[in-house]
Amino acid sequence: MRWIDLAKIGFVLAMVLSIVPVLVWLERKVSAFIQGRIGPNRTAVFGMRMAGLFQPLADAVKFIFKEDVVPLRVNRFLYTLAPTLVFVPPAIAFTVIPFGNKWGNEPLIVADVPIGILLLMSVLSISVYGLAFGGWASNNKFSLLGGLRSSAQMISYELTLGLTIITAVMMAGSVNPIEIVEKQAREGWNIVGGGNLWLAPAGIVATLLFYVASLAENNRLPFDLPECDAELVGGYHTEYSSMKFAMFFMGEYVAMVTMSALMVTLWLGGWHFPGLTRLHEGPYHWTEALVSHMVFMVKMGLVLFLAIWIRWTLPRYRYDQLMDLGWKRLVPLALATLVVVGVVGVLTHV
Amino acid sequence: MVDMPVSPSMEIEHELDGDLGARRMIVNFGPQHPATHGTLRNVIAVDGERVVKIEPEIGYLHSGFEKLAEYRTYNQIVTITDRMNYLSPLCNNVGFALACEELMGIKVTPRCAAIRVILAELSRIADHILSVGLQAMDLGAFSVMLWSFIERENLYDIFEAVTGARLTTSYTRIGGLLRDVPPDFEVMVRAFMTKCARTIDEMDEVLSDNPIFVKRTKGVGAISAAEAIEYGLTGPLLRACGVAHDVRKLRPYLGYEQYEFEMAVEPNGDVFSRYRVRMKEMRESLKIVDQGLKKMPAGPINVDDPRVVVPLKNAHNFPSGGMEGLIYHFKTYMYGHGICPPKGEVYSSTEAPNGELGFYLVSDGTQRPFRFRVRPPSLYNYQAFPRMSEGALLSDLVATLSSLNIIAGELDR
Secondary structure: HHHHHHHHHHHHHOOOOOOHHHHHHHHHHHHHHHHHOOOOOOOOOEOOOOOOOOHHHHHHHHHOOOOOOOOOOHHHEEEEEHHHHHHHHHHHHHOOOOOEEEOOOEEEOOOOOOHHHHHHHHHOOOOOHHHHHHHHHOOOOOHHHHHHHHHHHHHHHHHHHHHHHHHHHHOOOOOOHHHHHHHHHOOOOOOOOOOOHHHHHHHHHHHHHHHHHHHOOOOOOOOOOOOOHHHOOOOHOOOHHHHHHHHHHHHHHHHHHHHHHHHHHHOOOOOOOOOOOOOOOOOHHHHHHHHHHHHHHHHHHHHHHHHHHHHHOOOOOHHHHHHHHHHHHHHHHHHHHHHHHHHHHHHHHO | OOOOOOOOOHHHHHOOOOOOEEOOOOEEEEOOOOOOOOOHHHHEEEEOEEEEEEEEEEEOOOOOOHHHOOOOOOOHHHHHHHHHHHHHOHHHHHHHHHHHHHOOOOOHHOOOOHHHHHHHHHHHHHHHHHHHHHHHOOOOHHHHHHHHHHHHHHHHHHHHHHHOOOOOOEEEEEEEEEEEEEOHHHHHHHHHHHHHHHHHHHHHHOOOOOHHHHHHOEEEEEEEEHHHHHHHHOOOOHHOOOOOOOHHHHHOOOOHOOOOOOOOOOOOOOHHHHHHHHHHHHHHHHHHHHHHHHOOOOOOOOOOOOOOOOOOOHHHHHHOHHHHHHHHHHHOOOOOOOOOOEEEEEEEEEEEOEEEEEEEEEOOOOOOOEEEEOOOOHHHHHHHHHHHHHHOEHHHHHHHHHOOOOOOHHHHH
16 A cells, blocks of 8 residues: 555545535535524634534534433344444445546546446445444334335435446446546536537436435435434434434435535536646646646535535425336436437447 | 333224234324424324324323313403414404403404404414424425514514513403504504515415425325314315305404405315415415504594493593592402403304314303313314324325314313
């Protein structure tokens, strides 16, 4: 292992873990704005309030010092394992996402795996076990219902997600995330067909499908049935408290971050933005690396903001309607897009 | 799991055997559950996500108001009525005052009637806007609930300016009101009306055409008109079934016949229809308030009847003042005198936000009622809840419950 790999691991971990509090803060501020409130603004460090930016920090301290209640007759092993299973996989999945162009000749990605996207998919699908275990192990009926719902929902929507990912992979002609982004930088973003304008409609549809499926994967409104506070109290995490709950909570946000990073990578050109970043031979200056990283972050922020906006506007689906939507609408549509991209791509010689 | 009796009547035990020898699950839905908005308890047997049987249990907020009222004088009972429907206390105040006045054969002054109508309609808006907001919240649209809360806060500001209290208003008195409205009342209400109309429109835009909201509410928790009448449903729930029933229209009180407004009637009897009825009623209430403000007559707010209202006791307003006034003053405040309706009984009902709010009073000629009984709309509306939701999904149960707008304080009294 080279020292630069360690540095990159450290950077990505710090980045993901520091986006989470900012995201929580953003969510609370945006929701406050939508609802005509002010939102958190009381926490201060040395008298600096920073518009409540320290609130997540205070929350984290609170979580750490709270009593960790384990209810009677739970399956202790699974009960403890569940939060970890929710939190760790999305964080691992971030390793195969390029968070910028190159620094010198060093690609800004933790693990340059040739089959990065496949790895990411397989790692991400582990987190459903966390929800299912959490719901099952807590010995609570509401949790059980939440766990059941989440397993069914995540498995159904993973299909759509996988199909749209295949579409993106077909457009780029590679499963290597770096190559996918470089292809988009050279020829055009996948959302507009990856350089082939005939594919633009399919690209837009597939991007939207991917986004909807990623909301469902992350249990965000309008698909937040597994937790569904009005019906299931807290869903699968009803019985969790203290840091275990915080792990579930953070895990959800990490998953959101990873999903939006994936969306940016697959569809929105990754670190590429015309005029700001460009692809060239030879070593890259550190400013280029920084700018490309900033572009990536801004894109990711916009995608995340959209998720927050949707969450505080829409009502949620019912369980059977969610399944209908997933299996009867999204999966056929995703399949159709896949076929269209394949056929049109061949006919127009991508 | 610990073996405990799960349901008060044990009837639900018979529902436990599902298909193929599987055991169904019993879920305790309340009294502490986010969707019950108060202390309602339902023991439900679920088969997966499907609700097989519901057994509501009431009484978690029983406060003995009816018995308590037998130990209070008539004007003191007004304070009890506040606590029943805590979303629209002014409607309860007005309903109770009307019952007493009917018992005593008193007709309030035109100004008093107009003020009562305006405040009752504002309370109706306060109730409906929160009810719609909570309904949206239970379906996941949290922001709508907070928008409605903003309007309710504005309304409570008005109530505070008028009555001195935000929730425990206790504004009516037998034969009149606690005091006249403040001089800037019309300005305040007009400012509120402009803002509220905009909020209602916003809520309408966010919810009415939202495919998710429509999917979640259309055809959910439906009940037919005939069944609704059998269950004794009233108010928005009955009107949502296509039955044109509104006490304000059918048996007008407080001069409601002089106001122009439409009855909101929807045909389907489902959650969406109830939502539509409430939205329309809010707009109609705004119209009534507007008319009331326009024609609010000047004059006294209390009737000139020394049996219920203490006359001034200075000599300037002879003959009701002076020596006679002093005598009435003495009589009113003496123990065993006060407001003593004649022997008899009365049932009087008004259109409260949730339906027909009836007060049944039996007087034995003393200053306290012999019997005080309330017909709370929530109790009758809640009875139909199992009928509406059995066989539905768990999520529909929540949608139905919030569309009923059950107020536990009124339900249990």
